[in-house]
Amino acid sequence: MTEFSITTILLKTGFFHLTAGHVIMWLIGGAFIYLAIAKDFEPLLLVPIGFSIFAVNFPLAPLVGEGNLIYLFYHYGLEWEVIPCLIFLGIGALTDFGPMIANPKTLLLGASAQLGVYITFFGAILLGFNIKEAASIGIIGGADGPTCIYLTTKLAPHLLGANAIAAYSYMAMVPLIQPPIMRLLTTKKERMIRMKQLRPVSKLERILFPLVGTVVIILIVPDAAPLMVMFFVGNLFRECRVVERLLKTSQNELLNIVTIFLGLAVGSTMVAEKFLKPQPIFIFFLGLVAFAFSTAGGILLAKLMNLFLKEKINPLIGSAGVSAVPMAARVSQKIGQQADPKNFLLMHAMGPNVAGVIGTVTAAGMFLAMLK
């Protein structure tokens, strides 16, 4: 029998081990929960992430150490790469590639909107991050949460919490960040450009796209295969129309279950000892830079393309090249309608929007190929 007294029992309570850092992290967790509930900022992720931050910052609580509950979510879900890939299955099942197939030029806008990823990569190096950390921070500019998590887990796992929070926070703030940049880089005349209605896309083209996409992307960046395979198989479920049950599960139950584990696992990386350093502040700043440059990259390439194209494209759809589906496309539609209320850009903007997802995964694959 172990000897114990009132003192030893009291020492085993959390009170004697509580630090100011823990309390600060509770406040940060509480702030995320507040933003999610009161301001509707990415609530599906910020509620579990916020609560996880709150929960893992209790001293002595067996949650994050090896073998403990939330550690298991982190270990099997993120370290084993399962969660981001399963989320991509759901995203693929929800994505309509029709607008992109109808106007494949929009793939170029998805590529140019990765400009922020590479500018921020440079910026992070200048701020003293090492090359792997810089790549994981740069990918925030792709506005694609699962890809950001996937790359960070592989290159700089100690930055996972800050990177994931920055990526999802800025994705929620797309309607605030993008419009000033869009107005700054375009004239009213350009914002009023009306685009020709997209052609209908046949069922066969839709079915073939995930197969063609898998071949092209995996041959170029094999390191992106886990994400791309899940993305395209999800999309095949959607387009083949013979696996309704698998489609519904991928779009709903599975995606929701995995989102719970993702939120808890990401939040668990934000323990006071690791998080309360200057690094996360730099990451939040760099994330904003990344989003701004990605938005600008898409718009500027659209303007450049207009110099050569007979049928002009509205440069506002370029900003939708940052993945953030479908919020970035909705922002293009909104700003376009402010210039011309009868202009409907939403479907045109969905092309670069979904191309941006593929662009970000390709950028992540390139980083992995060069830095892993």
Place this chain on the structure above:
Amino acid sequence: MGEWNYVIKVFVFGFSGVFLGLILLMLAVQLTSLFVKIFTHRDKETIK
């Protein structure tokens, strides 16, 4: 200096790799659409 060379290489190869990937995908999509158009058109003629 050596590290900066590497950083610049990652920047150049990475960004151009993204463009190359998506340009090839664009061409593949256009080619697929073309084949689909040709073959489905022929099917329709055959049915007639």
